[in-house]
Amino acid sequence: MAEPVKPGPGHAERGRGLVRSTGIISALIFLSRVLGLVREQVFASLLGAGLYADAFQAAFRIPNLLRDLFAEGALSAAFVPTYTRALTEGGPERAHRMANRLMTLLAVVLGALVVAAFVFAAPLVRALAPGFERVPGKMAITVQLTRVMLPFMPLVSFAAVAMGMLNAHQRYGTPAFAPAVFNLVTIAWASVLWAAGFSPAQVALGWAAGTLFGGAAQFAIQLPGLWKVGWRFRPEWGPTDPDLRAIMSLMAPATVGLAAVQVNIFLGTNFASAQEGAVAWLSYAFRILYLPIGIFGVAVGTVATTGLALRAAAGDMEGVRDTVRRSLRFLCYLTLPATAGLMALGVPVVRLLFERGKFHAGDTQATAAALMWYSIGLVAYTGVKVLAPAFYALGRARVPLLASASAVATNILVILTLHARLGFRAIAFGTALGSIMNAAVLIAVFQSRVGGVLRELFSSAMARMVLSAAIMAPTAWYIARLLEDWFGTRGLRAQLVTGLVPVALGGAVYLALTGLFRVPEAAQLLGLLRRGRKL
Numbered sequence: 001m002a003e004p005v006k007p008g009p010g011h012a013e014r015g016r017g018l019v020r021s022t023g024i025i026s027a028l029i030f031l032s033r034v035l036g037l038v039r040e041q042v043f044a045s046l047l048g049a050g051l052y053a054d055a056f057q058a059a060f061r062i063p064n065l066l067r068d069l070f071a072e073g074a075l076s077a078a079f080v081p082t083y084t085r086a087l088t089e090g091g092p093e094r095a096h097r098m099a100n101r102l103m104t105l106l107a108v109v110l111g112a113l114v115v116a117a118f119v120f121a122a123p124l125v126r127a128l129a130p131g132f133e134r135v136p137g138k139m140a141i142t143v144q145l146t147r148v149m150l151p152f153m154p155l156v157s158f159a160a161v162a163m164g165m166l167n168a169h170q171r172y173g174t175p176a177f178a179p180a181v182f183n184l185v186t187i188a189w190a191s192v193l194w195a196a197g198f199s200p201a202q203v204a205l206g207w208a209a210g211t212l213f214g215g216a217a218q219f220a221i222q223l224p225g226l227w228k229v230g231w232r233f234r235p236e237w238g239p240t241d242p243d244l245r246a247i248m249s250l251m252a253p254a255t256v257g258l259a260a261v262q263v264n265i266f267l268g269t270n271f272a273s274a275q276e277g278a279v280a281w282l283s284y285a286f287r288i289l290y291l292p293i294g295i296f297g298v299a300v301g302t303v304a305t306t307g308l309a310l311r312a313a314a315g316d317m318e319g320v321r322d323t324v325r326r327s328l329r330f331l332c333y334l335t336l337p338a339t340a341g342l343m344a345l346g347v348p349v350v351r352l353l354f355e356r357g358k359f360h361a362g363d364t365q366a367t368a369a370a371l372m373w374y375s376i377g378l379v380a381y382t383g384v385k386v387l388a389p390a391f392y393a394l395g396r397a398r399v400p401l402l403a404s405a406s407a408v409a410t411n412i413l414v415i416l417t418l419h420a421r422l423g424f425r426a427i428a429f430g431t432a433l434g435s436i437m438n439a440a441v442l443i444a445v446f447q448s449r450v451g452g453v454l455r456e457l458f459s460s461a462m463a464r465m466v467l468s469a470a471i472m473a474p475t476a477w478y479i480a481r482l483l484e485d486w487f488g489t490r491g492l493r494a495q496l497v498t499g500l501v502p503v504a505l506g507g508a509v510y511l512a513l514t515g516l517f518r519v520p521e522a523a524q525l526l527g528l529l530r531r532g533r534k535l
Contacts, residue, residue, distance in 0.1 A: 028176035033291045035183035040287050041353055042190045043207065048358025049280035049366075051138055052200045056207060057283040058129045058269055059145035062117065063153040078250035080164045081393045084310060086243050087168055094243070096231045099165055101238035102247065103158060110154040121146045128266060131273030141201060148208040155215035162222040165231065174225040181221045182214035189213060250397050267411060268427035271419055278424040281363065284354060285370035285428065292338035293382055312393040320390065321452040327386040329456050333521035335379045336465050337510040340473035342375040345502055348480050351489060352499030370428045377432030380439035387442035396449075403441035407434035461519050468513035476506030 047053040079102070087095040117124060121143045125132070132138040163175035189210030193203050238244060265286075272278035311319035342349070346368035355364045388400045414430035422429065447453045456462065480502040487494040514522035 028173060028180065032177070032180035032183060035180050035187065036287065037291065037353055039183050039187050039190070040284060041356075042187060042194070044284065044354040044359040044363075045357030046190070046194065046203050046207075047200060048360070049277040049284070049363045050200075050358070051135060051276075052141065052204045053280040054129075054273070054277065055132070055138055055142040056145055056204050057279050058125065058132070058273065059142045059208070060149055060211070061265060061269060062121075062124055062128060062146050063150050078247045078392060078397075079161060080168060080389070081308075081312070082243055082247045082250065083164060084168045088310070092230050095165075095168070097236070097238075098241060098243040098247075099161065099231065100234050100236045101241050101244050103161060103233065104235045104237055105239065105244070106154065106157055106161070107235075110157060114150045114153060117150050118147050121150075128269055129273035129279070130270065131275070134274070135276070141204065145204060145208045148205065149211055152211055152215045155212065155219055159215070159219040159222065162219060162226055166222060166225050166229070169229045171225055171229070174222055178218045178221050182218040185214040185217045186210045250392060250395075265431070267408075267415060268431060271415055272424050272427055275424055277363065277366065278427075281366045282370050282424060282427060284350070284363075284367045285374055288349065288353065288367075288371055289342070289374045289378060292335055292342075292378060293385075308390050308393040312395075317450065320394065321450050324386060324390050324446065324450075325452050325456045328383055328453065329459075329462065330521055330524075331382050331386065332379060332457075332462060333465055333514070333519065335382050336469040337472055337507065339375050339378045340469040341476060341503060341506050342378070343372050344473040344477040345480055345499075345506070346371045346375075348484070348489075348495075348499045348502065352495040355495070366424070369425055373425050373428035374432055376429070377435035380432075381435040383439045384435065384442065387439065387446060390446065390450075391442070394450075399442065399445050403438045403445075406441050407438035410434045410437040461521075464517040464519050465514060465521075468510050468517060468519070471513060472506050472510040475509055476502045479505055 043053070043056075047056065083095055083098065086098050122139075125139060125142045125146055129139075129142065132142055159178060163178065166172070166175045186207075190207065193206045193210075198206060268282060269279055272282055307323050308320055311317075311323065347364060350368045350371065351361075351364045354367065355361060384403075388403075391397060391399045411430040411434035414433055415426050418426035418429065443453055443457070480498055483498045483501060484494075487497050489495070489498060511522060
């Protein structure tokens, strides 16, 4: 008989543990996101924002969309609390057996889904990007790229299961590093394509193959860690397993509940496909936005998800409430300056990251415009990374479903209303407002059923964070303008100075102001930085 879960740590210790664990994961995710940006820089330099860039981005969204809808996103939300509960109640043997049965089921279901998507790739692409038919050859190359990349879906889904297992065993390092391995492999492969001097069509096809290599590496890097915790893969068919059925019951609403962003991206691609380059601009902008989402939202969400699952399994509602409250406030502390900074410094940031090779100044302006509109929803999008897992841990998966449906409806309304006037900008704006609606519904329901959230979101500490970000943004913008006058905007030296210096100084201003205003998270972050220097 498994030992009962011991009471969790006190509130102060939880806060320090959240910051400490988040710092470790954030550092690894930061590495991954930086490598991801390097990957996108190479891609932009090779293909720019033209026909082949649009085709690749649209093609990649089909396996990516299916993965998030039916595998990685929904599966992670349902798997982590169920696996944690099985590990707590039945020990490693029960948990590992459930994981083996899940992987066997995934291999069968996702294999069938890949075959079906391969056969029906043409109508799928036509539904996703109908505007591509207006450009000769664009639809055909997109269908070809889609078929090449479809196996990415099961590969990265297995990686997601491995990540969930290791996180449940409170081993956060390797799972956080795994996406960096994906980026390293694809960057190395891109260097081969660059050296070979291939045509744009060949580069696009070669990049699609490299994406598969990266997905396989992301899964393989986690296998040694799973081996150390005692897991061995043994194919086992067990659809009647109670734990597996629990995952399936959570996945059904979770498939819809976590699909808001992907559904919104699908709708956005559909509308953007009518404008040459718009699919690529939106993709580049969202890639930049995903840097703070990954560093802050995913890091805090990863730590919080495991803690929420443990406390919910122990019936510790005060622990659940405290984890959500602290996680949301810490996320706001990190993402409020990121939001203000991206809105103020979009052009120099995009210019630094992408403006070279086939990516031109006009592409910089368009991508920065999309980034500004996307940034409006950054705080809300990262908040969902904590709020949605809280409901799954509590066994209330229908609440994220309702929130997601509200987000999709909001996005559709914004696009239909404003697309004729704003063009591709309306797509980014709709995604942002949809994220805000998603978070708002989750907060409202959590407050009514569990409580303790609104008090933190409208606290004096939160007001001081907002004030600090509001002062920091125009300061960083003014510094950027001065540096552009002094150094210009052409050449790597000018791009580095005008892109990095305002960001660094803006971050320093925000940290100093929140410290001056005695925001508790500032002291926690400074303590973490001091400990990091001593290591």
